[in-house]
Amino acid sequence: MQTQVSLSSIGHLINGTHENPSSVLGPHPVDYRGQSAIAVRSFLPEAQAAWIVDSANGSRRPMRRLHPGGFFEAIYSPSAGQPVDAAGLSREDKVKSSSSYRIQMSNQSGEMIEMPDPYAAPSILTDFDRYLIGEGRHHQLYERLGAQLRTIDGTKGVNFAVWAPNARSVQLVGDFNGWDGRSHAARGSDAGIWEMFVPGAKVGDRYKFRILDAHGQWTDKADPCGFAAELPPLTASVVADLKLHSWSDDEWMSNRRDWNPMHEAMNVYEVHLGSWQKAAGRTHGWMDYRSLAKRLADYCHRMNFTHVELMPINEHPFTGSWGYQAVGYFAPTSRHGSPEDFMFFVDHMHQNGIGVIVDWVPAHFPKDAHGLAKFDGTPLYEHADVRQGEHPDWGTLIPNYARNEVRNFFVANALFWLDKYHIDGLRVDAVASMLYLDYSREDGEWVPNEYGGRENLGAIDFLREFNVAVHEKFPGVVTAAEESTAWPGVSRPVHEGGLGFTYKWNMGWMNDSLRYFHNEPIHRQFHQNELTFSLIYAFTENFMLPLSHDEVVHGKGSLLSQMPGDMWQKFANLRLLYSYMWTHPGKNLLFMGGELAMWNEWNADDGPQWELLDFETHRGIQQCVSDLNQVVIENKALHDLDFSGDGFEWVDCMNGQDSVLVYLRKASDDSPPILVCCNFTPVVRQLYRVGVPKAGYWKEIFNSDSKAYGGSDVTNSPGLATIGVGQHDRPDSIEITMPPLGVSIFRLES
The missing domain is CATH 2.60.40.1180 (Golgi alpha-mannosidase II)
Structure with a gap:
């Protein structure tokens, strides 16, 4: 029987330029001698010979080689006497056909390999999944897209799926195929999702999606939903198993559901994991998650901090961005170890009574070629118009929050960290840049909303949806907004017209307080209002008082160096600042090194000046911070009615x-x-x-x-x-x- 596939179609398949490989490969209905049957076609470039193996009786039927490049075909009837619907195979038919035969091949080394047909494998996505993704309401997107470990017909492998609606073709390339994607061309769908089951792919395999974009150009992209990544500057995603860690924080998680963030003590220690402490013999001195967990938990316990806030730990290509320019939104940075190692970190902190908050950055992403930028050759995650899609300050791209799938991606990402990693809170970076269309833009450089205003309506809806989803699905988890304007109701419930955050950073208090302390004491009598002004608005939001990393970088100097006076006065002023802050209404956050009274401005390459603890004055500041934390914890009056x-x-x-x-x-x-x-x-x-x-x-x-x-x-x-x-x-x-x-x-x- 002559094949029904055109020579041109086979040629495009062999060359890797076929726009819909699944229309050729896998099981397809054909008319054979007046009977309906299935033509099974495979592209096996490494095969010397191939067979169809009947799963029921083990009989083999040879596949014909139709092209020397490795294109094979066989006519197969999965159930004699039961014809296949000539109009096409339904999803149920494919499930049946995939379990009724397997493909066997001998490679160039003579090794026999048997596997299920990847193109007959049922989709991991249900029709309801596709509907939810299209609506932007699939909050467990991370259970479907990305690299999902899967077993089909007894064969272990990985199911890969990616959203790229404007791609002409998508291939899987990785360690499992020698980075030749021709044999693993993904199947497309009406939802714009490309999918492929790769038998034999395993945990630890590196991979990318090779995308033929709308302009006919091939580009290798990291997996937007990848759970792990290579150590930068390498850029591949890595297959990971998120079920390897056995959690031991049941008591913490149970208690968290009843924990009331409005009325409990909260002393937060902000940490940059890459520089908090260094490890000899490791790349750039990056300490691993497990060592960090033990040291940091002990330190926070001794210092009476209730929580750590980690500067972004998702994978980022440029170390100097401190994590604020993310590419791997679902992957903890490999600089400190594996996903399982980071789970150990969170688990260990919980077992020692320390909550874990992470900085989360949905406000912008970098232009790196392997990342989200023009993912399928078009502005997919970002706006097409640079007046809306490009951040003028940071040279990064702004998500198109009005697009359902983009909004879904970020909401699901937030929930992912709370679900899979038991994170206790998300601090959202640069919220002001999200809320205003004219943020850092001059007249003519921005596009008004549909009502002629400067409010980013898509971002507002996104932030509200994010907060509602977090608080409904994970009671006791906190969200905090770094928001520096007078936007009303940032920390008010969504049903009351607010954005729904638990807390808002009090940037006004921070700026006024530091400006006051910069004055010599003799001049402070003229600036009393800079201290009292914060109490005029202190209860309009649920405020967190931050002395964060932003206050000790970019030429500002350390907090100690910002204090006026001689040596004695500098230390006294710093103790005074901390004491005033810890007793002011609001929850407290201090960046690492502040408790040491560092002289140097923070540098991510060096970290805190731990050697200063050799001096009594610096040990005194450290003890002062520890005791202030304890005073807040022990005295209900200092935390019960902060708001x-x-x-x-x-x-x-x-x-x-x-x-x-x-x-x-x-x-x-x-x-x-x-x-x-x-x-x-x-x-x-x-x-x-x-x-x-x-x-x-x-x-x-x-x-x-x-x-x-x-x-x-x-x-x-x-x-x-x-x-x-x-x-x-x-x-x-x-x-x-x-x-x-x-x-x-x-x-x-x-």
């Missing part, structure tokens, strides 16, 4: 001449109130009378000028009794000694 005006009360905010602030922190129950007294000058203020709401004994539970922290030890230890004299419109008072450039914290004991 409510009921938890804060000014006692004395008008004494700008002396640069003094005094305030009360309160809890929602009868927990003892906390009195905070701040002196922003180096002058000791004796017998400074402070009004208190209740008579009794006020114990000094913290003093930033303590000798233990390197201070001059001007304290009120162990505490003070009220004197029966009213002050600050309160019925009683205590007379304290205000330490120079210091903070005294008191708690009512009786």
Whole structure:
């Protein structure tokens, strides 16, 4: 019987330019001697000979070689007397036919290989999957696309699937085929998803998608949903098994569901894993995830941090981007080990009572050729118009959030980290750049929305969908927005018109506070409002107070070097800044090295100056931060009502001449109130009378000028009794000694 495949079609298949290989390869209905049958066709360039093996009885039928390049065909009836529908094979027919025969081949070495026909393998995608992807609502996209381990008819392999709707053809290239994709041309679908089951592919195999784009150009792309990647500068994706790790954090995960991020203590330690500590003998000194887990958990426990926030850990080609220019959105960076190693990291942190937050960057992605940029030859993930699709500050591309599949990709990616890696929170970078169409653009450089405004409606919808999905599917997980404008309701629920974040970074507080501290103490009397202004808006959002990596890079210097005065005053000012921050309403975040009082600006190649702990002054700052964390944890008044005006009360905010602030922190129950007294000058203020709401004994539970922290030890230890004299419109008072450039914290004991 003469084949029904044209010579031209076979030629395109052999050359790797066929736009729809699945229309030729695999099982296809044909008329054979007046009967309906199946023509099974395979492209096996390494085969010397090939056979069809009946799965029921093991009988073999030789396949005819129709082209010397390795194109084979055989006519096969999977069930004698039961003709195949000549109109074509349904999905169910293909499932039946794939299990009724196998392909056997002898390669050039004479080795016999038997496998299921990849082109007869049923799709891993159901019709409902395709519908959800098209609607942009497939929140478990990572269970379908990418490299999924799969066993078909007893043969183990990997199912590869990728969204590339404008591609003419897609091939799989990798270790499993010598990077020759002609024998693994993917099957396309109406949903724009290309799919291929590769028998024998395994964990650890490197691979890419070779895409014939809309312009007829071949490009090798990493897998957008790849679970692992090669160590940069290499760029291939790597097949991974995300079920290898046996989790031991059941207690943590159970408790997290009932954890209330509004009312619990939260002391966050921001960390860049690549430079927090170095390892001798490893590439660039990058320590592995398992070693980092043990050291970091111990350190956070000793320092009383409740959470770590990791600068982006997804795979990124340029180390100098610190992870903020991601390519492998579903892959933890291979700089520190495998996906299983990162699971160990999170698991170990949880077992030691430390939560894990990661920075997540859906705001932009780089133009690297192997990444998302023009993925199928067209602006697929990004906008086509550079006025919408290119970021002028960072030279990166902006996602097209209005496109269902793109929005789906990023929402599913967020849920992936919470699902597969048990992450406890996502801090979303550069939210302001997402919300405004004219962000960093001049007139004429941006495109208004459909109503003529500058709001990015697609991004707003995306952020709301992201937050709703996270909070519904993973109770207790937090989301935080780095958002620096006056956009209303960033941390308000979506059903109330907000964006739905748990927290918003308080960039205004950070900028005002650092600007105030840059002033010499003698001039601070003229800047009192820079400290008090934050309380005007403190409860309009659920604020997190950040002293992050952004405050100690790009020529700003370290926090210690930003403090004015001589050596003593610099250290005293830094302790004062931290004490004021930890007692201000809001959750706290400090970037690594801040607790060491580093002199140098942070450098990702060097990391924190751990050697400074040889000096008593630097050890004092470290102990001060540890004790402040503990004070916040132990005293409900300092964390219960961080986001409510009921938890804060000014006692004395008008004494700008002396640069003094005094305030009360309160809890929602009868927990003892906390009195905070701040002196922003180096002058000791004796017998400074402070009004208190209740008579009794006020114990000094913290003093930033303590000798233990390197201070001059001007304290009120162990505490003070009220004197029966009213002050600050309160019925009683205590007379304290205000330490120079210091903070005294008191708690009512009786």
